[in-house]
Amino acid sequence: MSETVTTAADQLQLTPAELAPYIQHTRIDPDATRDDMVAHAQEAITYGFNAAMVPASWLPVVVSELSGTGIGVASALDFPTVGVMTSAGKAAEAAEIARLGATQLDIGVQLGWLKSGRFDDFREDIAGVVRASGLPVKVMLELPLLTDAEKEAAIELAMEAGVSFLKNASSGQIETANPTSVRYLVDRARDGVQVKASGSIKTYRQSLELLRAGAVLLGTSAGTAIVTDTGDDSTVSY
Numbered sequence: 001m002s003e004t005v006t007t008a009a010d011q012l013q014l015t016p017a018e019l020a021p022y023i024q025h026t027r028i029d030p031d032a033t034r035d036d037m038v039a040h041a042q043e044a045i046t047y048g049f050n051a052a053m054v055p056a057s058w059l060p061v062v063v064s065e066l067s068g069t070g071i072g073v074a075s076a077l078d079f080p081t082v083g084v085m086t087s088a089g090k091a092a093e094a095a096e097i098a099r100l101g102a103t104q105l106d107i108g109v110q111l112g113w114l115k116s117g118r119f120d121d122f123r124e125d126i127a128g129v130v131r132a133s134g135l136p137v138k139v140m141l142e143l144p145l146l147t148d149a150e151k152e153a154a155i156e157l158a159m160e161a162g163v164s165f166l167k168n169a170s171s172g173q174i175e176t177a178n179p180t181s182v183r184y185l186v187d188r189a190r191d192g193v194q195v196k197a198s199g200s201i202k203t204y205r206q207s208l209e210l211l212r213a214g215a216v217l218l219g220t221s222a223g224t225a226i227v228t229d230t231g232d233d234s235t236v237s238y
Contacts, residue, residue: 074102075104083112105129119153123158136164164192177199202225202231204229
């Protein structure tokens with residue numbers, strides 16, 4: 001008979017407000033204005049979120065707003081459509097994102113190269129960003145788009161490239177974040193590599209389940225609804 005192992009994460013007990021330090025508060029709407037970005041940063045301060053995730057074009061505004069607060073500033077590249085940038089362009093943008101003051105970076109990966117067997121190119125595309133930025137890099141692996149063998153390869157190659165975090169997906173358009181995908185990544189992560197869950201995270205209960213599965217960060221645009229326990233199935237979240 002197999003024995004079920006219970007970990008500290010399985011028993012994690014947090015109130016809605018106590019989830020804030022795990023949430024990367026996301027605002028990436030293409031029509032967001034300067035006032036929207038300032039308000040977004042202020043929400044991160046009010047609720048004590050882990051970081052504000054914003055487009056690179058708005059980094060100077062958000063970095064200024066969050067200066068001295070201890071709240072991180074995250075951005076993303078090769079996103080929301082992943083795998084469309086050249087590796088050189090990706091590395092150059094990563095360096096600029098770091099120069100502008102971001103403290104964390106999420107990136108899309110070259111799934112087409114992976115599926116074509118271009119494993120060295122797939123790894124080097126990620127490694128170039130890690131080297132150029134000097135930031136903790138999180139890779140959006142888009143797990144539902146991969147076969148089992150491709151998932152295993154993507155995870156290993158990303159870790160060889162030096163990433164700090166594995167992510168199940170870039171958004172809810174690819175996958176709704178779930179404990180099964182989180183555990184899959186946690187079970188394969190090497191020492192020092194952690195897991196961020198992303199994709200249609202809307203509610204307190206869903207968030208707690210993801211953390212109990214082993215995620216240490218949650219990427220969501222519904223952060224305020226989660227920490228105030230007002231989120232439900234009708235809540236909009238990418």
